[in-house]
Amino acid sequence: SQKIEQNSEALNIQEGKTATLTCNYTNYSPAYLQWYRQDPGRGPVFLLLIRENEKEKRKERLKVTFDTTLKQSLFHITASQPADSATYLCALDMDSNYQLIWGAGTKLIIKP
Amino acid sequence: KAGVTQTPRYLIKTRGQQVTLSCSPISGHRSVSWYQQTPGQGLQFLFEYFSETQRNKGNFPGRFSGRQFSNSRSEMNVSTLELGDSALYLCASSFRLAGADTQYFGPGTRLTVL
Numbered sequence: 001s002q003k004i005e006q007n008s009e010a011l012n013i014q015e016g017k018t019a020t021l022t023c024n025y026t027n028y029s030p031a032y033l034q035w036y037r038q039d040p041g042r043g044p045v046f047l048l049l050i051r052e053n054e055k056e057k058r059k060e061r062l063k064v065t066f067d068t069t070l071k072q073s074l075f076h077i078t079a080s081q082p083a084d085s086a087t088y089l090c091a092l093d094m095d096s097n098y099q100l101i102w103g104a105g106t107k108l109i110i111k112p
Numbered sequence: 113k114a115g116v117t118q119t120p121r122y123l124i125k126t127r128g129q130q131v132t133l134s135c136s137p138i139s140g141h142r143s144v145s146w147y148q149q150t151p152g153q154g155l156q157f158l159f160e161y162f163s164e165t166q167r168n169k170g171n172f173p174g175r176f177s178g179r180q181f182s183n184s185r186s187e188m189n190v191s192t193l194e195l196g197d198s199a200l201y202l203c204a205s206s207f208r209l210a211g212a213d214t215q216y217f218g219p220g221t222r223l224t225v226l
Contacts, residue, residue, distance in 0.1 A: 004154075034214065041200075041219075041220070041222075042219055042220070043116075043202050043204070043217025043218055043219055043220050044155075044202075044215075044217050045217070046214050046215065046216070049214060089154070089155070091155075093213055097168055098143070098145075098160045098162070098167045098168045098213070099145070099157050099160060099168045099170075100145075100155075100157070100213060100215065101157075102147075102154040102155040102157075103154055104152065104153060104154040105154060
């Protein structure tokens with residue numbers, strides 16, 4: 001069956017350390033993979049997009065990797081801050097059926 | 113540019129009633145997608161509209177319906193509400209012509225069914 005998995009447990013990280021979140025999928029061949037941030041009671045906000053032929057993408061303190069062989073994306077936040085605390089969602093974009101496939105999200109808690 | 117707006121923000125209904133939620137996309141965006149989000153669940157796709165046409169539909173019962181107007185504004189309707197319909201309903205807009213579909217979300221409508 002097709003599925004997309006993210007760490008279901010909350011991730012607790014000490015301020016200043018690097019947070020690494022995982023997104024694994026099976027039986028999909030996405031053209032793109034996207035990461036979003038969601039704060040409580042709000043809609044998700046787009047952070048980064050990576051294409052299937054890209055290995056890595058960076059934006060300020062954020063870095064995303066995409067391994068189509070392992071069917072996995074890693075999302076890193078370096079020099080983490082308490083303001084980075086939120087739920088992070090990954091989404092697969094098949095570029096074919098006008099629908100993103102979403103993971104359930106990982107709650108990240110950065111402790112001061 | 114104004115963001116995606118959704119109305120109302122909060123709604124309380126009773127079982128059996130029906131509800132209509134509204135979404136105004138970012139100016140110039142012609143694609144509107146609707147999602148249901150419940151605690152611990154990922155975003156569950158309801159449907160997507162582009163230029164007044166439904167291009168894709170998720171796995172929800174026929175009680176959930178939607179439409180899009182010529183100005184790209186969209187509405188979704190849920191008839192005969194059930195307790196399990198209590199959720200945050202999100203709409204997202206995008207260009208979605210070709211290539212990656214980066215979505216811009218509204219703040220959501222929190223629906224509570226009693």
